[in-house]
Amino acid sequence: AQSVTQPDIHITVSEGASLELRCNYSYGATPYLFWYVQSPGQGLQLLLKYFSGDTLVQGIKGFEAEFKRSQSSFNLRKPSVHWSDAAEYFCAVEGGGSSNTGKLIFGQGTTLQVKP
Amino acid sequence: GAVVSQHPSRVICKSGTSVKIECRSLDFQATTMFWYRQFPKQSLMLMATSNEGSKATYEQGVEKDKFLINHASLTLSTLTVTSAHPEDSSFYICSATGQGDSPLHFGNGTRLTVT
Numbered sequence: 001a002q003s004v005t006q007p008d009i010h011i012t013v014s015e016g017a018s019l020e021l022r023c024n025y026s027y028g029a030t031p032y033l034f035w036y037v038q039s040p041g042q043g044l045q046l047l048l049k050y051f052s053g054d055t056l057v058q059g060i061k062g063f064e065a066e067f068k069r070s071q072s073s074f075n076l077r078k079p080s081v082h083w084s085d086a087a088e089y090f091c092a093v094e095g096g097g098s099s100n101t102g103k104l105i106f107g108q109g110t111t112l113q114v115k116p
Numbered sequence: 117g118a119v120v121s122q123h124p125s126r127v128i129c130k131s132g133t134s135v136k137i138e139c140r141s142l143d144f145q146a147t148t149m150f151w152y153r154q155f156p157k158q159s160l161m162l163m164a165t166s167n168e169g170s171k172a173t174y175e176q177g178v179e180k181d182k183f184l185i186n187h188a189s190l191t192l193s194t195l196t197v198t199s200a201h202p203e204d205s206s207f208y209i210c211s212a213t214g215q216g217d218s219p220l221h222f223g224n225g226t227r228l229t230v231t
Contacts, residue, residue: 041207041225041227042224042225043122043222043223043224043225044160044209044211044222045222046219046220090159090160101148102150102213102220103150103162103165104150104160104162104211104220105162106159106160106161107159108158108159109157109158109159
């Protein structure tokens, strides 16, 4: 069965510092992978996604993620964090046995706190 | 761009009553909609997949008779929480996608509090 693991429940970084949020997945075939951000009490905003091709994916708000098949990872990075980046981040994989079904399996989420 | 509207954003109801949550696709035809539930500080758990004009497919452990899903048109799906209990209090989020390689769009969620 497909699964997604985000090892870090909570991360605190200083504003301006670099950020890496970890995500590991378990999926039998080539996965479709996503990173979403959620502000308190809000829905989800898509940061970026990987379907195929270049393993380094650029997203919105200066985020990027790298797909590493050998490590079953899709870590999210940002070179310089801004205070407005404080939120909950979810990694997700497309499940359901076929591509682009829209049926996502989410990781547990990582709460990002940004120190001034 | 495409938007999914979820209504209401917050609702408080009494135990034993039913509450309906609407999920609308505003500028695209949503052939498939998904309903998720999110407990505080936790991840989103898929409850059911709803295809327009057919019965919803529920995930294991989700009570079909308690969480009624209707997807009667290409722009609207509803989730009705029947005979609500305090443990049903949660954040409910819908998502919608069209045919083929259409992107997936999320609603802003509904905070349900059952007193």
